[in-house]
Every structure is written in C-alpha cells, then in structure tokens.
Amino acid sequence: MRKVLLVDDSPVIRTGFKNAFSKSEFECLEAEDGLQGLDAMSNHGDIAVIILDFNMPNMNGMEMLVELDRIGKELPPIFMVTTEYEEEIVKKCETLGVKAWIVKPIDPESLNRIILKYLKTQESKAKVAN
DSSP states (O other), X not given: OEEEEEEOSOHHHHHHHHHHHHTTTEEEEEESSHHXXXXXXXXXXXXXXEEEOSSOSSSOXXXXXXHHHHTXXXXXXXXXXXXXXXXXXXXXXXXXXXXXXXXXXXXXXXXXXXXXXXXXXXXXXXXXXX
C-alpha cells in the first residue's frame, strides 16, 4: 500500500483527505506542520505523495520544501494545497519539487482522483522509458 503524507495544520482538512485517500490505495500519515512533516519524511522512506499546506505554524510549506532541498532529500511528488496564490511563490515552489498548486477549497475525492491519475501517468512513462 502506498503512503501519502498529509501536512496541514487543520484537523478538519486532514480528516477529509484521510477519509478520501483511505478508500483507495493509500495509507495516510499526518503532520500538523512542516516540522512534523520533516520528521515523517525521515521516519518513512517510502512516501509516495506529499499533500502540503502552504500556511502553517512553526514551519510553513515553503520552509519545509527549502529544508528538504537543503538536506538533499529525494522527494516524492508534492501537491501544494492552499488558499494562497502568488505567481512568484508558485514558481519558487515548482523549482523545489511541487508538481501542482491547488487552491482550496477542493473536494478530497477530487484531489484523490487527481493524484491517482498523476501517479498512473508517471508509472506509464517509467514503463515506456524502460
């Protein structure tokens, strides 16, 4: 079973995503901020996807991305889910590994479908490359 790391300070958001993802092929790990997200990344080397909020206390999404880049951690696909949209910030996050910038609110089931489709596309590309 693939693991998805949900990094969001809102328990309501995490619960909604967790319920949607648990219906498919994902085991959900949760973190309330970027610091807990970093801990989860170091304790679980087999995370398939990260769902990352931008605005969080202690360490926000951008700070978590910068720290992962600094330590050279190989990253799974990252989907930023946030209420913010500034083109300069979006571009910076893309350089740090964010595959999609999704503005809240988003239906958790829709996000689940988007991620499954993305992963299947990547798997197909990998098969073709080999």
